[in-house]
Amino acid sequence: MDLFWKGNPMSNKELSERRDSAIARGVGMMTQVYADRAENAEVWDIEGNRYIDFAAGIAVVNTGHRHPKVIEAVKKQLDRFTHTCHQVMPYENYVGLAERLNTRVPGEFEKKTIFVSTGAEAVENAVKIARAATGRNAIVAFSGAFHGRTFMTMSMTGKVFPYKAGFGAMPADVFHAPFPIELHGVTVEHSLGELNRLFKADVDPARVAAIILEPVQGEGGFYEAPKAFMTALREICDEHGILLIADEVQTGFARTGKVFAMEHHDVAPDLTTMAKGLAGGFPLAAVTGRAEVMDAANPGGLGGTYAGNPIGVAAAHAVLDVIDEEELCDRANYLGSRLKQRLESLRSDIPEIADIRGPGFMNAVEFNLPASSTPNPDFANAVKAEALNHGLVLLTCGVYGNVIRFLSPITIQDEIFAEAMDIIEASMRTVSQKAAA
Template identity: 75%
Template sequence: MSNTAIAVRRSDAISRGVGVTTQVYAERAENAEIWDVEGRRYIDFAAGIAVVNTGHRHPKVIAAVKDQLDRFTHTCHQVVPYENYVLLAERLNKVVPGDFRKKTVFVTTGAEAVENAVKIARAATNRSAVVAFTGAFHGRTFMGMTLTGKVQPYKAGFGAMMPDVFHVPFPVELHGTGVEDSLGVLDKLFKADVDPNRVAAFIVEPVQGEGGFYEVPKAFMTRLREIADRHSILLIADEVQTGFARTGKLFAMEHYGVVADLTTMAKGLGGGFPIAAVTGRAELMDAPGSGGLGGTYGGSPIGIAAGNAVLDIIEEEGLCDRAERLGARLKQRLQSLVGAVPQIADIRGPGFMNAVEFNLPGSKTPNPDFANRVREQALARGLILLTCGVYGNVIRFLAPITIQNEVFGEALDILEETLRDCAKDA
C-alpha cells in the first residue's frame, strides 16, 4: 500500500471540499510521532490542529476509553444519562475562569459549541446580534462560517451568510491595526449599523487560530469587557484551539485578568476523541428551555471518559508549565535565525501556541510562498507543519505538549535546517 495509491482513491471517493494539508496517510501514531502506510516516520507539529495536546494515544486516555468501552458506548445522555458526564461538567465548572456559579453543556464539535454559545446568549439576553472579528475562525457550519472573519476558503461559494453578525478589525499592530483603531471601528459600528442594545454577545478567540496566532492585546480585552458590561453584552471566549494547557494556562483567558461569560471548548479536551462543551454563568446556561440544547452524540460516553482523563493528565504531568518551557525553547531557536532568514517578520505566541510570520525581505508584504515552501520542505524531512493567517504567510506550531525532549530537539534541528535552506534558495 502506498500514499500515492490511496491519494488517487481519495480523489475519486471524497468531496474536493475536504482539503488536506499532506498526502501522508497515517498507519499508526504514538505521542508526537506518526508513521505512514509506507513505514516512514514523521514528527507531528500539528497535533490534529491542537487536539492531541496530551499526545497521540496517551496511555491514560486509552485506558479510560477502553474501560468505558467495556461498560457502554452510547445511550444518548438526554435519554439515559450517566454519571461521568456530570463529573466532567462539575470539573469544568470549577476550572473554567470566573468566580461565579457555572453550568456546562456537552456537544460534539467546536462549531457546535460556538453555535450553542450563540443560542444561549440570544436566549439569555433576548437580543439577536453578534459581533465577531476579522481573521477569526469559529467553524464551518452556517453560523460558524458567518462568524469566521476569512472568506477563502470558508465562505466562498456558499451564498448569503446568517443575519445580524457584524465584524470589527482584529487589532494586529504588525498589520497596521492598533487597539484604538479597532475600538474606533466598534464605536462607529454602534453608531451606524447596530444598536448596542440589540447585541447579544461579542465572540473572540484569545489567540486567533486560523487567523494567524495573533494574541488579543491585554488592553483590548480589558476594554472589550468594559464595553460589554456597559451595554449588557455577553462576552464569549472561543477557547476551542487555545484551551487545555496550550498557552501555558489551562485556558488562555487566564492571561487577561478578565473573564468571559461563556466559554467554548473542544479539540484538546478529548485527547483525540470527539467532545466539545460550553461552560458559562449558571443563569445564562439555564436560559434556554428544556430540550433547547443537546444532541444525539453530545457528550458521548467515550468522549466524556477521555475528557476526564485529559484533565487528570494535564494536572499530574504539569503540562501548563511544560508548555511554557517548550514554547520558550522554540521561540529562542527561531529568534537565533532572524539574521540568517530575512523573511522572518515576527515570532510570537503564548505558551506552546507559537508562530513565525514571513514577509518579503525588507518589506511588510506577506510572503505566503515562502511559508508554503518551508512547510513542504519540512514535510520532506519528516516534520509536519501547518500554515495559517489571512495571507497564508504564517507557520504555526502545535506539537503535543507531551513531546519527548529528544524528539523535540530533533524537530528543532529539522526546522532550522529547513529555514536556512529555504532562505538560501529564495
C-alpha cells in the same frame, strides 16, 4: 479495509488516487501522507515512514497520540457502554466532567456546562444561549477569526477563502470589527474605535447579544488579544448588557501555558467554548458559562444525539488528570520558550522572518518579503514542504497564508523536540538561500 489490505498495503500515492475519486474536493488535505499508527509526537504512514507531528490534529492531541491514561480510560468505558444518549438515559461521568469544568473555566461565579460533539457546535450553542439569555439577535466577531464551517459559525469566521467562498448569503445580524494586530498597523485604539463606529453606523449595541473572540486567533494567524483590548471589551459588554464569549476551541487545555488562555487576562468571559484538546483525540466539545445564562434555554433546546458521548467524556476526564499530573502548563511554557529562542537566533540570517510570537506552546513565525511588509505565503509553504520532506509535519495559517504555526503535543519528548527544531532551522535556511539565489 478489505480493499486496503488486499495484497500488499497501498502506497500514499495509490490511496491519494482512491481518495480523489471517493471524497468530495471540498475536504482539503494539508499533506498526502496517510497515517497508519501514532505514538505521542510521532506518526508512521502506511509506507512505514516516520514523521514528527507538529500539528497534533490541529491542537487536539495536546496530551500526545494515544496517551496511556487516555487509552485506559476509554477501554474501561468501552467495557461498560458506548452510547445511551444523555438526554434519554444520563450517566455520571457527564455530570462529573461538567462539575470539573465549572471549577476550571475562568470566572468567579456559579457556572453550568453543556456537552456537544464539535467546536462549531459549541460556538453555535453559545450563540443560541446568548440570544436566549439576552433576548437579542446580533453578534459581533472580528476579522481573521475562525469559529467553524457551519452556516452560523461560517458567518462569524473572518476569512472568506476557503471558508465562505461559494456558499451564498450568510446568516444576518453578524458584524465584524478589526482585530488588533500592531504588526499589521491595527492598534487596540483603532480596533476599539471601529467597534464604536460599528455601534454608531450599523448595529445598536442594545441589539447585540454577544461579542465573540478567540483569546489567541488560531486560523487567523496566532495573534494574541492584547490585555488592554480584552479589558476594554469586558467594560463595553458590561456597559451595554452584552455577553462576552471566549472561543477557546484551539487555545484550551494547556496549549498557551494555562489550562485556558483567558487565565492570561484579568477579566472573565460570560461563556467559554471548548473542543479540540478537551478529549485527547475523541470528539467532544463544551460550553461553560454563568449559571443563570446557561439556564436561559428551555429544556430540549440544547443537546444532540451524540452530545457528551460517554467515550469522549471518559477521555476528557483522563486529559484533565494528565494536564495536572504531568504539569503540562509548565511544560508548554518551557517548550514555547525554547522554540521562540531558536527562531529568534535565525532572524539575522533569514530576512523573511517578520515576527515570532505566541504564549506558551501556541507559537508561530510570520514571513514577509525581505525588507518589506508584504506577506510571503510562498515562503511559508516552501518551508512547510521542505520540512515534510525531512519528516516534520507543519501547518500554515493566517489571512494571507504566510504564517507557520507550531502545535506539537505538549508531551513531546525532549530529544524528538530537539530533532524537530533542527529540521525547522534547516528547512528555513534552505528555502531562504534558494530565494536569495
